[in-house]
Amino acid sequence: MSPDNVDYSLMNGPDRFCEVTPEKIDIEPFTMVIFGGTGDLSKRKLLPTLYHLCQDQNLPDEFSIIGFASSKRSDEEYRELVKKAVLEFSEDTFNGECWERFSKHLFYISGSFEDENAFKRLSQRLEELTRRTEKGLREIIYYMAVAPHFLTSIVERLSFCKLCKGLFNTRLIVEKPFGKDRASAAELNRLIAKAFDENQIYRIDHYLGKETVQNIIFFRFANSIFEPLWNRRYIDHIQITVAESLGIENRARFYEKAGVVRDIVQNHIMQLLALVAMEPPIGFEADYIRNEKVKMYSTIRPLDKEYIDTYTVRGQYGAGSINGKEVVSYRDERDTSSSSNTPTFFAGKFYIDNWRWAGVPFYLRTGKRLKKRISEISIHFKQPPLKMFSSTCEIREPNLLVLGIQPRESISLHLGVKHPGIGNQLYPINMNFHYERDFQGKFHFPLPYERLLLDCMKDDQTLFARQDGIEAMWAVVDPINERWENTPAPEFPNYSAGTWGPEKADEMMQKEGRRWHIW
Ligand code: BG6
Numbered sequence: 303m304s305p306d307n308v309d310y311s312l313m314n315g316p317d318r319f320c321e322v323t324p325e326k327i328d329i330e331p332f333t334m335v336i337f338g339g340t341g342d343l344s345k346r347k348l349l350p351t352l353y354h355l356c357q358d359q360n361l362p363d364e365f366s367i368i369g370f371a372s373s374k375r376s377d378e379e380y381r382e383l384v385k386k387a388v389l390e391f392s393e394d395t396f397n398g399e400c401w402e403r404f405s406k407h408l409f410y411i412s413g414s415f416e417d418e419n420a421f422k423r424l425s426q427r428l429e430e431l432t433r434r435t436e437k438g439l440r441e442i443i444y445y446m447a448v449a450p451h452f453l454t455s456i457v458e459r460l461s462f463c464k465l466c467k468g469l470f471n472t473r474l475i476v477e478k479p480f481g482k483d484r485a486s487a488a489e490l491n492r493l494i495a496k497a498f499d500e501n502q503i504y505r506i507d508h509y510l511g512k513e514t515v516q517n518i519i520f521f522r523f524a525n526s527i528f529e530p531l532w533n534r535r536y537i538d539h540i541q542i543t544v545a546e547s548l549g550i551e552n553r554a555r556f557y558e559k560a561g562v563v564r565d566i567v568q569n570h571i572m573q574l575l576a577l578v579a580m581e582p583p584i585g586f587e588a589d590y591i592r593n594e595k596v597k598m599y600s601t602i603r604p605l606d607k608e609y610i611d612t613y614t615v616r617g618q619y620g621a622g623s624i625n626g627k628e629v630v631s632y633r634d635e636r637d638t639s640s641s642s643n644t645p646t647f648f649a650g651k652f653y654i655d656n657w658r659w660a661g662v663p664f665y666l667r668t669g670k671r672l673k674k675r676i677s678e679i680s681i682h683f684k685q686p687p688l689k690m691f692s693s694t695c696e697i698r699e700p701n702l703l704v705l706g707i708q709p710r711e712s713i714s715l716h717l718g719v720k721h722p723g724i725g726n727q728l729y730p731i732n733m734n735f736h737y738e739r740d741f742q743g744k745f746h747f748p749l750p751y752e753r754l755l756l757d758c759m760k761d762d763q764t765l766f767a768r769q770d771g772i773e774a775m776w777a778v779v780d781p782i783n784e785r786w787e788n789t790p791a792p793e794f795p796n797y798s799a800g801t802w803g804p805e806k807a808d809e810m811m812q813k814e815g816r817r818w819h820i821w
Contacts, residue, residue, distance in 0.1 A: 329759045330441045331364035333432040335424065337415065337456055338447035339369025340383060343477065348447060349384050350392035351751040356404040357394055358746075360756060366431040368409045370424065380410035393749070415452045421459040428465065439471040443758060446476045449556075454493050461497035473758055475504040478569050479560060480767070483783065484776035491769045500769055504758050509570040510765040511750025513737065514711040518577040518679075519591070521705070521713065528703070529582075531683070533658045538684045538700065541819050542574050544668040544677045547624050549799070550646070554637035561644045562616075563779050563786075566668045572599065572775040573767075574707075575664060578679055579654055588763040592771055599774035603653040610650075610785045615807045617647030618791065619671040622799030629671065629799045643790050646670040647797060649807040650782070651814070667807065667818065671799035677707040680819040694726035704819070711737040711747075 334352070336344055355361050369380050385405065389396055411427060413420020432440040444460065446453055453476065460466050474494065481487030494503060509515055522529060531537070544566055550557040557565065576595040583590040605614070620631040633640050647669030654664065683701040691698065699718065706712035713735040721729035737747070748756075757765055767775075797804045802821050811817050 327360055327756065327760065329360075329362050329756075330435045331362050331433050332441035332443060332759060333366040333368060333428055334443040334445060335368045335370055335428075336445045336447055337370050337452070338449075339367075339380070339410070340371040340373060340375075341447055343447045344369070345383075345387035346391050347751050348445065348755075349387045351749065351755060353384075353388045353392055353401075353404050354394055354749075355752060355756065356407075357397060357400045364433055366407050366409060368411055368424070368427060368431070370411045370413065370420075372412065372414050374412045375410055377409050381405045381408050384408055415448065415456050415459070418459060418462065421463045421465070425463050425465055428470070434469075435471075437471075439469060442470050442472045444472060444474045446474065450479065450481075450490075453490065457494055457497050466497040466502075467499075472498070473502050473504055473761070474498050475506055475758055477506055479564050480505050480569075480772050481776065482559070482564060483780050484773050487772050487776050491773070495769075501763065503766075503769070504763060505767040505769075505772055506754055507569045507573055507767060508750040508754065509573055511748075511752075511754040512707060513747050513753075514705065514707045515574065515577065516753075516765070517713075518574075518705060519583075519586075522578075523582050532681075534660055534662045536683055537662055538682045539663045539665060539816060540578060540682065541665045541680045542571055542578070542667070542678075543680075543818070543820055544571055544574075545672040545674060545802075545820065546668075546670050547672060547675045547800075549619070549629060549671050550632070550635055550638075552636065554635055557646075558638055558642060558644050561783070561786075562646050562648045562668060562670070563783050567648055567666065567782075568775050568779045569767075571666050571668060572778065574679060575652075575666065578681075578705075579659060579664070581658070586764070588766075589768075591764055592768045596768070596771050596774050598654065598656075599771065599778060601654050601656040601659075602778050603655050605650075605652075605778075605781045607781075607785055610782055613810065614648070614650035614782060615804055615810055616645040616786055616791060617649075617669060617797045617804040617807070618642070618644065618794040619646050619669075619797055619799045620795030622671065622801065624671065624673075624800045631795050631799070632671075633795065643787070643794065645786060645791070645794075647672075647803045647807070648782075649803065649810060651810070652778075663814070665811065665816075665818075667803070669797075669803045673800055673802055674820075675709060676820060678820065679705040679707070681705075682816075682819075688728075691726070691728055695728040698728060699730050702819070 336348060338344060352367060375383070385401065388401070409427065409431065411420060411424055413423065428440060428442060432442065434440055446456065448456070466472055481490050522532065576598050580594040580598040583594045618632050621634070622629060632638060632644070632646050633642050638644070649665070649667040652664045652666060681703040685698070685700040688695070688698050699716065702716040704714045706714070715733045717731055717733065718728045719731050721727040754765060802818070808818065808821070
């Protein structure tokens with residue numbers, strides 16, 4: 303009890319937990335085939351995540367994981383490779399007993415993605431390893447952890463060997479980028495659709511597996527106080543920032559062709575935009591949510607050349623320093639061209655021309671080698687009439703709601719209150735919710751791949767993109783790529799690593815009478 307005899311603990315939410323019964327995870331025995339099972343993504347993310355799921359006892363007793371790649375190795379050698387990956391990249395402390403349990407489920411097939419015989423061997427292995435469920439089906443997940451150009455050939459061979467439907471209940475997980483523009487994405491969708499139905503296709507975007515990203519829907523639609531304000535009447539503008547301090551690591555071959563718009567804007571940023579701007583879905587089911595996203599994308603105002611030149615900013619990093627460490631310019635990274643035109647920074651203003659958002663600007667920004675790794679959505683409310691305070695207040699800031707996605711997972715509401723004292727000053731304060739602090743370390747925060755792999759095993763497509771959604775997202779960004787690729791950027795590099803990007807991005811906001819929330 304506090305000295306004034308008020309038990310504040312009763313007022314503060316964090317001490318009061320309601321019991322949440324864990325959702326029952328019911329997964330049928332399955333086999334997961336990882337094409338590219340020895341590659342970077344497999345080693346860094348997929349295999350450590352599967353190990354973790356096994357350690358947490360989230361996998362059924364019967365499951366198999368088959369790595370499929372071109373190099374020659376035995377099952378035993380593959381287990382060694384996976385062990386190394388788990389030791390190096392897993393966030394869990396290594397548990398020998400659990401490893402013994404997990405490693406028995408690992409197998410390997412060596413073969414080229416074009417070799418039919420390798421797929422016949424796969425077919426045989428699948429029959430040996432996967433028990434039929436009560437429905438008489440074998441549950442199979444194919445994970446495409448391969449460069450996009452292998453996709454069609456793998457799907458064709460799976461189809462030729464009759465490994466897509468029939469007695470196999472299969473799912474296909476496809477990594478981003480899905481195509482390189484709308485036309486290629488549509489073509490890819492068409493080719494995959496020859497072998498798989500839409501309800502078998504899981505187009506993965508790891509941003510949707512982040513706890514705070516999923517929370518956007520809960521926050522918006524499970525509270526009555528924000529949704530009535532969530533529109534053009536009360537919101538001045540919205541900003542979405544996905545800032546990275548990392549450079550392109552060793553991915554120049556991919557990045558030189560992709561650039562920032564294909565790497566981040568077309569997928570991660572568009573997903574965040576959809577969650578913050580879409581209409582309430584009629585239920586928490588994959589298609590209800592995905593319908594609303596697609597509707598939202600199709601109301602984004604199309605961008606023409608003049609608009610792109612005025613309201614978007616591209617950048618490429620020069621040398622600089624991040625956290626006291628010198629880093630090279632993009633053009634000096636291994637395998638990039640010394641005259642590369644590839645953008646590593648994007649900022650732009652978008653409008654959503656529907657009843658809710660008409661006239662409200664959405665400022666989207668992302669870049670590599672920026673000052674800090676931070677992703678957030680900030681909702682800037684309109685300033686109320688503050689005439690009554692004009693003679694007394696110096697600080698008058700509009701209300702601001704910040705949804706922090708990373709590194710700190712949080713929600714903060716910035717309000718104005720009276721500063722204590724005999725004067726009449728308005729004072730800005732924050733009401734904060736921090737996931738880690740407020741759930742007091744009581745819960746395990748699943749990593750994005752953990753959540754997404756489990757959802758796929760459970761046959762839940764809610765956090766995966768649908769074919770029309772992918773194409774609609776490309777339709778939004780295609781004009782930007784087209785314009786930028788057809789007009790070289792003589793000003794590149796135009797920002798130093800370790801800054802918040804090109805000055806033009808700040809100037810764009812100044813001209814609008816606004817500024818970036820993070821700067
Ligand atoms: C990936 C991009 O999709 O997302 C990378 O290809 C980027 O370039 C990464 O670094 C960022 O993910 P996160 O989860 O670290 O924000």
